[in-house]
Amino acid sequence: MTKLLLSLHVLAAVLTIGPVTVAASMFPKALRRTHSDPGDREALTTLRTLHRICRVYAGIGIAVPVFGFATASSLGVLGSGWLITSILLTTAAAAILALLILPAQDGALAAAQAPGSSSGTHSAARLAMLTGVFNLLWATVTVLMIIRPGSTTGA
Numbered sequence: 681m682t683k684l685l686l687s688l689h690v691l692a693a694v695l696t697i698g699p700v701t702v703a704a705s706m707f708p709k710a711l712r713r714t715h716s717d718p719g720d721r722e723a724l725t726t727l728r729t730l731h732r733i734c735r736v737y738a739g740i741g742i743a744v745p746v747f748g749f750a751t752a753s754s755l756g757v758l759g760s761g762w763l764i765t766s767i768l769l770t771t772a773a774a775a776i777l778a779l780l781i782l783p784a785q786d787g788a789l790a791a792a793q794a795p796g797s798s799s800g801t802h803s804a805a806r807l808a809m810l811t812g813v814f815n816l817l818w819a820t821v822t823v824l825m826i827i828r829p830g831s832t833t834g835a
Contacts, residue, residue, distance in 0.1 A: 682754040689747035693822075696741035701815050703733035704781055707788075708808040714792045715804070727792055731785045738777055745770060766824045773817035781810050 707730045714723040745767075752758050788803045 682751065685747055685751040685754055689744065689751045692741070692743040692747050696737045696744060697818055699737045700734055700741060700777065701811075701818060703730045703737070704777070704785075704807075704811045704814060706730055707734070707785055708804040708811065711788050711792065711804040711807065718792075724792060727789055731782075731789050734777075734785060735782060738782065741774075760828075762824050762827070762829045766821045769817050769821045769824075773814050773821070776810060776814045776817070781807065781814060784810065 707727070710723060710726045710730055714720065714727050717723060748770075749758075752760075752763055757763050784803060784807050788807065791803070
């Protein structure tokens, strides 16, 4: 059962967190493109698509910690320091996504769709920074999951 849970956890992480990190990273550049040419319908469509990917996959991404807790429980490592650190970093990443990135994308998308709006450079720079922090948190969690200090795998 542990191998199944671990497989589901890793698959959920790859298939949900990966698309969010890529789409969120592409959003600021697409936003700059939208603001540099407000009449570019393709740029606006790209912006909408990237935001939708972020929203949908963030919702589905709840499977990652669900399978993670189940896996950790079956392995008996719920009290391990590396896992607690990973849980805290995952919580921080989820909070940044849900409370900062997605609302900022909503606002930027609304502004980009409004005729005559001009708030692109500042919001694109802020979104790029937030996304960088989000991605760094996930990279750190990934490294912790692979290294697992004190693991018996010899890694």
